[in-house]
Amino acid sequence: MIEYERTLTTGFVNFDRGICDLVSIEFGAGTYLYSTSGPGGGLVVWQLNNGDVPTFFDSQVFDSSISLDGDQTIEFANLGSEDLLVLDISSSGSIFGYSLEPTGMIGETQQFQLPSEGGGTTLLASYSSNDTEFIVAATDGGSRITAYRVGPTGTFTEVDAEIGRPAFLDTVETASNTIVVTADSSTHSVVTFQADTETGELTRVDNSNATSHLALNTPSSMEVIQAYGSSWVLVAGSGSNSISVMELGSDGSLLPTDHVLDSSGTKFNSIQDIAVTSVGDQVFVFAGGEDDGISLFALVPSGQLVHLETVEGTAENGLVGVDTLSVAQVGNELQVFAADQQQDGLSQFSVSLDNLGSVIEGDSIQSGTNGDDILLGMGGSTLLAGGGDDVLVAGSGTTVMAGGEGADIFVVQNGSRTTIVSDFEVGVDRLDLSDFGQLRFPSQLDFTPTEDGAQIDFLGQTIVLQSADGGSLSQPDVLGDFFDAAVRLPNGPNENSSETVSSSGITGAVTVSTAKDNPGIRDAEVHFIQDGSAPIVVQADSQGYFDLQLPVGSEQGHIKIIKSYSTGIQEINALDALQVLRMSVGLEPTWGTAQPENYIAADINRDGSVNALDALDILRVSVGLPVESDAEWVFLDSKTDISEVTADATHYDPKISVVALNGDFSVETTSILLGNVEQL
Template sequence: MWKLIDRETAGDGSDLFVAMTLVETGADAVLYTSTRYGGSVRGWSLAKGLDALSAPLPQGRSDAAGVAADLVYLPIGDGALLYGGGGTGGLFLRLMRSDGALATPLSLGAPKALKGNDLTHAAAVTLDDGRIAVIGGLARTDGIGTLIFDASGKLVSSAIGQTGAQAVTAVAATEIGGKDYILTLGDGAAPILKLWSMGADAALTERASLSSAQGLWVQAPTALATAALDGKTFAIVAAAGSSSLTVVQIGSSGSLTVRDHVLDDQNTRFGGATALEVVQAQGAVWVLTGGDDGGLSLLRLLPDGRLLSAGMLADTDAMGLQGIYGIAAQAAGDGLDVYVTSTEGGVTRLHATLPSGKLISGTAAVLSGGTGDDILMDGAGSQTLKGGAGADVFVMASDGRADTISGFELGKDRIDLSAWGLIRSLDQLTFASKSNGITITYGKEVLQVLSSTGKTIKAAQLSLSDLVDMSHLPPVLPDLPPSTNVPGGLTALRGSSAEDRLVGSGRADTLMGFGGDDTLWGNDGKDLIQGGGGGDELYGGNGADRIYGGDGKDVLWAGAGNDSLWGGSGDDTLWGQNGNDSLSGGNGRDLLQGGNGNDTLRGENGDDTLRGDAGADSLVGAAGADVLYGGAGNDRMWGGNGADLLQGGNGNDKLYGGSSNDKLYGENGNDSLWGDNGNDKLYGGANNDLLYGGAGRDRLEGGGAKDTLYGGGSADTLLGQDGTDKLYGENGNDWLEGGAGNDTLFGGAGADTLIGGTGVDALTGGTGADVFVFQRASDSAKGKPDTITDFSRGTDHIDLRPIDADAALKGDQAFAFLGTKAFSADGHGEVRVADHARGVLASIDINGDGRMDMEILLSHLSTLSASDFLL
């Protein structure tokens, strides 16, 4: 289904493209990429693959270098690109030529009406009079701003549309019934999605809003997109803190209604979701998403607003899909061409083959598929669904009526029962094998499945993934039943071995479900709730509750108050919700979500997923290969035993990998990462981070801003990337690469390799036979040389082999060493040395024109010879 087509990367940290947009330009399409503010923009022709239209073009001045950038396409002339917006005066406009190449940038300065703020996360709308309105969040403050351009690209108006709103993290535009609307996504303790109508001069009027009280159960929202399908308009929200996708329908009158809410799990790849792309192809709407989960997820949007999984792609070393920044896609042939940028640098091009079948729905008594991979949607009433040939998906409705699937191919077809309820285990379903299939029952829902072979189907032949598509949450939680007030101040309710429904009072209650799949509500008061055996649903309500899942796959909801939740055995789901909660998974593969407040989450045994959400949380994976997401706030995270994945999210976080081979991502904030034992991978992300590899062969990547990296023992790889970094290899034969910025590298003990990268770097090899590698002239530029502080002649070497000394000849030619002689200008690259006040200066003529192109300063030396170089 997925195929890697190409990956373009410089391999030196200069191609960390944090923003991307795809523009159709007639017969061609152009992909535009941008590094962080203060870096560069670039265009790539897609007609013949990833063909760069030019060298990287400087963005222009910005007072927010190192902050993630934006790219907004404006339909002006042959097109225009608006970028920048990190702080004050950082907005630039580049007009496009007919071939997609970018013209000289025009600085927009700092519009006075925006009170010195730029725009971020912006979207463009064409007004009725042909002018272009750009609406975005205000940089460095809360609120929304507007810029208006005329048809020539001249900025003619600017204004602050709204103040006092949350910090805007995403903006999207849509049109409904001929009217333009803007959606804004605000971050905070309670994220809010707002819908605005546009009036004259792009004036905004709020029409509707959604928060957690209306079902927008997200933390740290990151991306927003819109889609039109079957006469309806939807918005899709991606959130990193909750690792979720939420579908919201936009009504024709300006209403917002949640239609679906999906959490990342072991069968998807959008944990820590940061990027979102929506594209139409083959008459359907497809959603692509990814984040810090090592891969991509492809989903299909159904006409009722539900999302259906269409597959996922796991990252490999060749793909570069870890820590995704951006996703762009276009319809191509039998599927989609997909372009991805990430923390691993460069642009990755993939092709995804789409299912060939049809979407079949309606209220007819019989719905029949064809020869392709069809989707058959159950409607109201009793129906028979016939898939036919192909790998079909049967999406069942929650209507309390008996339905039939005919011709089910075991191991090929899938059934989606997620609309029936919170099904997290096959133990929640009742199976009755028949001679020609099987009957599945859940409450009032009954489904008869007839096999394609006419033979019986046993429950043991079915897995949860055969019957439930992804981890859906109901758009609306069930209403709490009325309280049962019992005199005496304490209520004790006991269930049975059957399916019980117990409701507490407004006091301190004790509810015990015992056997069966029970539903227990504590309501108000400090309650003790015990599920017992079976797959139970337990709701704490208000008050400081203690909730025990017991055996089976349980779902625990804490409610308000400082609650304590224990999952017990089985694959459990624990929700802290509001308050400072304590969650313990117990045995099994558990999902723990802290919610608001300063929570403590402990996975215990099994491969668990822990999400802190908002607040200063403590997450402990303990045993197993765990996934930990800090979310918003200053979090502390311990992986424990097993190969763990830790993601800090927003805030100044502290991450500890523990034993085994762990992956740690600091993300936003000034983070501290410790790999500890094992061969770990540490990624700092944005801001000023501190990384310690510890024991084992570790890989450390700083990211943006000023990072400090310590390799520890063994042979480590340290990459500073953007910013002014400090790298310490310590023990072992280490690889140190500064990347962009003025970096300081210390090899330490061992035979180390040091690469300063661009900028004015200071390189200290330490003890051992060290090699100082220079890959291009900009690594140690004329007038701005790198300094090698402790070069040991006869032991260390300066490696110039990555640079070709004669581009006119085939192959990679070596430099000629001249000693103190002048350059000969014979067309061949040469190296000469000369005395310097601080030591020896090595000058390099790369193209043989007799002029110096780069220079390297070696302090505390008096001479160099050819044997000191690898030419």
């Protein structure tokens, strides 16, 4: 689907090297691609041609007398009824850019002075009401978003300012409001404001409850698109290797609908940019980062991203990394351009739209066309695709799917009822199980070949596959490269973990005493250790009682308590993995501030820090799979100072000092279940 076309160069090294940003703009019947390069460079314009090589159309060398504080990013804006390419908002508050001619050519330099200081980046968006024009601006060096009224002579009057440090900013016209959308780099979140179209004042919308579970870190790109009767905000996070999707309400409310993570097959690690476009009924999302490739997704009406394809970097296409992306529809194809500041020129790719189909959704029976359709079930449904390369998404009820001819993708939804695929073609069709956030390894699936296909059971959900040729299907036939698709975080605890003998315990303060039962250490091993002597090891009974049989008199030493964990009690679940993933990228847990005990609990593999490997191990534990370091309770002396424990330093001393008098002692401890990250 994604075809490499060529590498575009102008022949002028200062234009071709260090390309910082790309933007595609339509003028009349033509589409033009604008690029900007670093110091000593300038602007370049390419006219895009359907099925042919782009034409080097215009260029502008940056005047050496111009000092640009920003990163030479491009923002298209309309100020004073004039189309403008804004390149910078200087530290003095001066907006600098170039006007654009109706032909797409670069016009004269333009400079506007804001009444307040700026800070060196291109963050500018505009909106209007009746005859009044407003802009909102934000700067890298500042800590606020400011709304200005634009006067008839090009003057700016500040009308409101809000605290924020956005990395990206946009405005959206909804049915009843103008919404300002920002991706905030200080809070690693998406923040929206209602803009009063009469006064220009901004009112922040409280989305804290809706977005608190988003594991977004370091926003690196943001796109807003209107499709399927809604507005959608897509945000890339380079620190979390993720793409988040949120539905934007007309009041500025946000509803997260998807959050996908990079895998070995999607190639957007340290994602730097996303490019989004709609064609007909369908929405296409391209993503690239420091992982030598570009991934293509379809955004379906439910707000879910479906991975369609990934093209990897080669010596021919020049994809070593991707710093900036742009996509434009030109005739019957999408033209996609990628640039890396360490490589010369633009890598051009294309996606044919010759067989573009429709988006069809509903319950009961839904039939597709002969094009490349997207069919979505709603509740219980039967989806009958035609002859194209189709995407079929199961509904929440029992769904029967038939792909017909072509290379089809069957998307199974977590939590739905039985899904039946009636014509799975080996080596052509693909089964997408990425909605199962708990699924990380093929061995987790209960895969059973049948006479005419196969049956897959996972977490109480059944998928029945019938092969197109009527024969049996093996696991490699169906799964292929299991990690080709993007992966997702679990959306809740696993209620289907294997049941084994319970080894429950108590998290928090636990008194350990030889004189009574100790419910917090039932079935645990108690080690009494003295220097120069072999340890005394006993096992507490089902009530937590133990007897070390120490001699009469005073014995000083320390104890170590070893207590195992069983998945049958389900205290460790997928939500714990989500909390750990947030903590591993510098975010707080969803409830607020993490405590030292939380960091200790998060470091399940005991390597001294909280990282993504801990989250992966917790996922494995939550579904009953083995891990190298088993989950267990640790017991710390309650007097131990753990105030210095952080996500980067989780070391602790498990020894608890005791003095036994005539064999008896009592000590206060803090019990922590590794892998169980919860509010204290």
